[in-house]
Amino acid sequence: MSIGGGIALIVIGLIFVLNVVQVDIPWINEYALGLILILGGVAAILLSLTVWRSRGTRVVERRVEPGVDDRTL
DSSP, X not given: OOHHHHHHHHHXXXXXXXXXXOOOXXXXXXXXXXXXXXXHHHXXXXXXXXXXXXXXOOOOOXXXXXXXXXXXX
């Protein structure tokens, strides 16, 4: 899930929490569902940013011959 998906979850969760649309589902608490969607959206955004940040990391390996001083390189 990307940042856009996380934002979508937050918006849908806010719709349920703020009771913008009246939904009558007797076995689901709309407020609790909205909070779960908001938390899931925030987690998705944080996870996406963490993965995006680590994607640009490069590992550079440098081999040094034995007996060669590192400061002269």
